Amino acid sequence: MNQKHRQAQPPLEFIPPMLNPWVLKGCKIILPFWLQTRTEVADIHSQGVETLVECYQQFQEKKTRFLMAFRHPNINDPYCLAYLWWRIIPQVAKQKKIPLKKPIHAHFMYDRGIPIWAGEKVGWLYSSLGGTSIQRGKMDLMGLRSARHLFTDGEFPMAASPEGATNGHNEIISPLEPGIPQLSFWCVEDLRKAKRSESVLIVPIGIQYHYLTPPWEKISYLLTQLETESGLISHQEESVNEKMLYQRLYTLAEHFLKIIEEFYRDFYHKKIPQIEPQNIDNPNLALGIRLQNLLNTALSVSEEYFNLEPTGNVIDRCRRIEQAGWDYIYRQELKPTHPLSIVERGLANRVAEEAELMMWHMRIVESFVAVTGYYVKEKLTAERFAETSLLLWDLVARIKGESSFFRPQLGKQTVQITIGEPISVSDRSLDYQKNRRQAVANLTQDLQTALDSLIIRD
Structure with a gap:
């Protein structure tokens, strides 16, 4: 923005x-x-x-x-x-x-x-x-x-x-x-x-x-880009097949989870429940549970700032956060009929800037509200690979402060x-x-x- x-x-x-x-x-x-x-x-x-x-x-x-x-x-x-x-x-x-x-x-x-x-x-x-x-x-x-x-x-x-x-x-x-x-x-x-x-x-x-035409090569290239930007070793030269791509996607998702969990623990002092994969028979289920815990944590950061109760489902919470942010940015007292002093305007801009930053956490959640830990695993299709890979691309774009609107085009x-x-x-x-x-x-x-x-x- x-x-x-x-x-x-x-x-x-x-x-x-x-x-x-x-x-x-x-x-x-x-x-x-x-x-x-x-x-x-x-x-x-x-x-x-x-x-x-x-x-x-x-x-x-x-x-x-x-x-x-x-x-x-x-x-x-x-x-x-x-x-x-x-x-x-x-x-x-x-x-x-x-x-x-x-x-x-x-x-x-x-x-x-x-x-x-x-x-x-x-x-x-x-x-x-x-x-x-x-x-x-x-x-x-x-x-x-x-x-x-x-x-x-x-x-x-x-x-x-x-x-x-x-x-x-x-x-x-x-x-x-x-x-x-x-x-x-x-x-x-x-x-x-x-x-x-x-x-x-x-x-x-x-x-x-x-x-x-299943765009396997472009999906592989997209994963390579994400691996590089997240600090993982690139696997670009390895053969492109569904099982290999799935392992790369899983490793990438787990790596992103670890990075962002540490981000909220270290800088927002959040206690995210530890999920030990060995205690759960299905590692994909463990991944899904970790993701949901992380989404709840991200929403709580925004809700605490805007003084909102975490009630309702994830979508309800996202909508309330969005409206609270808009109320901080688009304000009744800023109508042309209500002039503000330079100091008041400066403070209003500061509030708007902070509100925009706090809405960022909600935007991350909004992108992943339908993500599960098993969607790709249960059906290794190009469509499911592409959808999940592009959502990870959205995440990286938002983290870099870039627009996620202009996604990579993988094929007709x-x-x-x-x-x-x-x-x-x-x-x-x-x-x-x-x-x-x-x-x-x-x-x-x-x-x-x-x-x-x-x-x-x-």
Whole structure:
């Protein structure tokens, strides 16, 4: 993050959706070239799109409102979804002779933090495409009000990721956030209050990436780079095979754990539980336990600074830390109507800088929230090797103070988009009226199960 973002600033403003038809048309034209030249995506396949076409038809006939809940394993997911809306759905509708009004598009929710690290132009673009911003770590009333309005009255269906952020894994789903189920129940209530008869659905969408050619050589080269930067002896000249690569990856992961455990013990005076591998039959299990202990330790550093209780799951804790950091950086008293003295401004900048540094610990955890000690071991595929190696690359980039956004490209990929069976939220309205919290929890779990069932595990 650049120096500007380490300075105290006025509070983050809500970015309202301002759909611009000309921007939408321009993006449709640019998308194929962007996919070809700026991403690793070589081809996009789809399955079950007929279900989505029927949902769009019912939406346009004012029979239903629906939200597309998509998996979020990769930063290229938005481009793939746009290709689904703008290219694949119209083609399938034409083949099935189902008339759909153009344009085929979707409103979508995005994290308000994205324009912070990606640039203000991205915020303008998302807004111009009909997206609405949301701050995930607090009760963002304006963001929720906008999303609720779009779900009930928007020109297009909604789209959002219930995982909240990319987790870097094709075959592991992060614990889902309950926001989408809650938003869906609100839509049912709003329709009922308006005496409208539309049903409300959630459509699960799976997204997976597969290398056209397993990039073993590039994975080996990436491991060599990580070995060198972490102080391990390089094995670049050794033969490239799955077992050898796994041993290198395991050794590298264990080495990183040792270094960072010592970092928190020595400089943050943290007592991290000692795990003796000989006391656990499975060394991969021991590695996973050590990782989870380390993630809890890293979060505790941020939580102690921001005076937060370590309650909820890892994702809940990350969101609270992120919001606390933003509250220290983007402050109400820094509005233009509240001038500060030079001394007060200097102190505010100091607080902002420290908050940014403390959020660093949370960012490390955020990258590894879905990592286990056995993911690669149980299936030695190029995809799993690449995903884990790239997460380690992210870690090194963050430690060096560099952006983890521009990852190494290991090879061209094909993308599989799978449409699941719609989940009726309207049919659960009585359960919601009886026990709102339990109904939201049940729907969240059912959505997690539905998304997991869309993962293709060969």
